[in-house]
Amino acid sequence: MAGVWFDELTVGQTFHHPIRRTLTETDNVLFTAMTHNPALLHLDEEYCREHTEFGQRIVNSAFTLGLMVGISVGDTTLGTAVANLGWDEVRFPKPLFHGDTLRVETEVLELRESKSRPDQGIVTFMHRGYNQHDDLVAQCKRSGLQRKKPKDT
Template sequence: MTDDTTANSDDSPERRLVSGWQGRFFEDFAVGDIYKHPYGRTVTETDNVWFTNLTMNVNPMHFNEAYAAGTEFGERLVDGTFVIALAVGMSVVDISANATANLGYDDVRHHAPVFHGDTIFAESEVLDKRESDSRDHVGIVTTELRAYNQDDELVLSLERTPMVLKRAAAEPSAAAPTGWPAGVGTQPADLD
């Protein structure tokens, strides 16, 4: 009796390198597109305390429960710069995985407080795109990034402008995705 699922079987599938998500390139953006970034992220007390300490933010509203209990919020608030960093990080997969630089963050607005235990979701809308005047291999994309909590309350908005590679300049491939050094992992020659 033979097992038809073995790798040595004539019926076994052909092995091949398949490109994963390579991120968007300049050509992939269109004004008016909205990308709902995958995954929500629940903010923990540890996130807030570590970030507050790392950045030396000495406002007691972020790390002093007794102080915060006496404020209008009745509890500690999550550091606003953490919320910015989290929302921007959530957008990288769709907006700037192929960026060569972030040119600016504008019109940053905190619309509502974020508390420990809130889950943040983010989306970006393409507001503008243009060719770079000084670099042929990139274009400039401006997006509005919006972050919401689990109750659909807008907690943050900002405009973000990265300089994004054009596809021809990046030359993405399954064997050499962004961030991988040449020759690491499975290579086409390994599949023969």
């Protein structure tokens, strides 16, 4: 099990996730098409060259969010999560483009014992995604229900 038990987490603890991912045109177009998002910003290169400040297609922010959280799972919640409770304060201060590489850091913001589940607690993470130039491109708070370490281990 790769994840961390609730009672092994500390507020302020930061994970520098070793997995990085270079985003491809296929990633962006496939995700955008699979989610029925017709936005020209993700699909139409000519439109973007002529009508946007970016001059090229940008990566779908929903893909960026999912990838950022997904990269964090192995180090934080794999095998220890009960449920994802929500995402808050999702922000994309800069766009990602085809060929950019995403790296992710996660900070533990809050820990709260569950009142109804004595073997679990609620953790709030702040995920931050950066491109290869160390520009902040995405961030979100994520709350989850996390298992405590079993007494017999």
